[in-house]
Amino acid sequence: MNFKTRLGLGILGFFTLIAVVGEWIAPYDPSAMGDDLLSPPSGAHWFGTTMTGQDIFSQVLVGTRGVMVVGLVCGVLATFLSILVGVTAGFLGGAADEALSMLSNVFLVIPALPLIIIVASMLPSADTVLIAAVISLTAWAWGARVLRAQTMSLRRRDFVEAARASGERTWRIIVFEVLPNLTAVIASGFVGTVIFAVMLQITLSFVGVVSLSTWNWGTILFWAQSNQALGQGAWWWFVPAGLCIALLGTALALINFGIDEYANPRLRKVRA
């Protein structure tokens, strides 16, 4: 493991920790209004306060959980769907492959953001888990495409033929012979999906289609934008949440580079 990968894992671990303990270590109730209105960062309020005197540091801490939960749930659901579609298509070939590939390409080409905005705004109650499920439905296609290509290159290998010749059932070959060889691809697909899901969730909160009753980094930005934080020069209102998103995204991307370099040795640093 190189430095970049370890850095990525470190940052991810940090945010995971915050997601767990954030609610307990937050100095204030994130929704409670205070007397310091729109004050810049200080000893009492590390990230400053909002227009109604809410503590932004507490909002960021408490909001971490929502972000991480959606990332994790979507990552798991969408990865499962992509394995189901991608590996099946690649392994079976023929008409099943044509149909499944077509399905995933359709999902890839249709612009996901406007579609999800429509679905989310039509749902009567857009809570975190429901949104995670909707995002997963659009997030699996890329992984399925990559997995299909990899599976196709595996399915005529000798060890698969040997398993077939010895009379193994198809599902057993897929689970015990093919899947273990796809671990790196699946892992990198998982990480990619988490990035996608986190970005999408924050975006949905920012445009205001997701319920604003629970805190996440996107809701902070939504309130900042709708209260004209920019025009009033209240940079502390939207900078911390944005930096957290960027840090988390970078950490996940770094982890993905690590997986890519592990799977494709040509990308590794040339040692002089």
Place this chain on the structure above:
Amino acid sequence: MTFLLRRGLFYLITLWAAITANFLLPRLLPGDPVQAMITKLGGRLNSDAMASLYILFGLDEKKSLWEQYVDYWGTLLRGDLGLSFTFFPTPVADVLSQSLPWTLGLVGVTTVIAFLLGTLLGVYAGWKRGSWLDTLIPVTTFLSSIPYFWLGLIAISVFSVTFPLLPASGGYAAGLVPEFSWEFISSVLEHAVLPGITIVVSSVASWILGMRNMMVTVTAEDYVLVARAKGLSQKRIMFAYAARNAVLPSISGFALSLGFIVGGALLVEMVFSYPGLGYVLFQGIGAKDYPLMQGVFLVITLAVLVANLLADVGYLLLDPRTRREG
């Protein structure tokens, strides 16, 4: 030609899927928001407008789903997308045709710039691996991890609020009338700078990275070694041998990432109140204006599909293997 036919057929199927999704969503999801809106507008809707809203959102429950579907297609093919609640009583189709050129201009130009710039930087970064260009990778990774809209907010706060250099919102200065004059065009360009740079900066990283990794892979191929052995100039090997092959995945990836880029660009328009489809969509969200939101979705999908077809033609020109029959 079979290649283009196959792709064309695929895009038709995708378009059909998008339209059918649009048809089914309001019918499958609980609640009748459109009915509520119609009740609220009451007598201000004329009977034609009322009829098309009923067809578009499946409020006519006496008909079977299949009859509704046929009616729906009929309404769409006449170009009738219903009335917008936000811009009442303007038809959705009119709202969209006013804002589409803005989006096409902004997103089209910035996507092409980002693609060319990113690919070129990627070619150099992959060719001269281990040089200072490698430091570009972590920086661009960080930039691409920033949501488009947040970068837009930062750009506004730095370049419009702190240092008032460029306008923060709108497509042209207030008080100007859209016309073919230098005053108007320069105002449009001035207003496009910040949103444009925001889109380029956030989308360029993925092109750099993809191109760099393909260059690294291609540089190890035998034909590059042969080209070197022949003593060809570095520049010729780099562009005519390595880059020409390495760019193929980027172009086929162009088609697939376009939907994602367009999503980001819509957000940039929202932040900058740019008069394109994204801002229209944003106004529609606030007012729960479903006819408008669905119209935006259809038009964007159509635009993405057309752009994909163009990318396919480019692929065809660059890769002779796709031109071979069979």
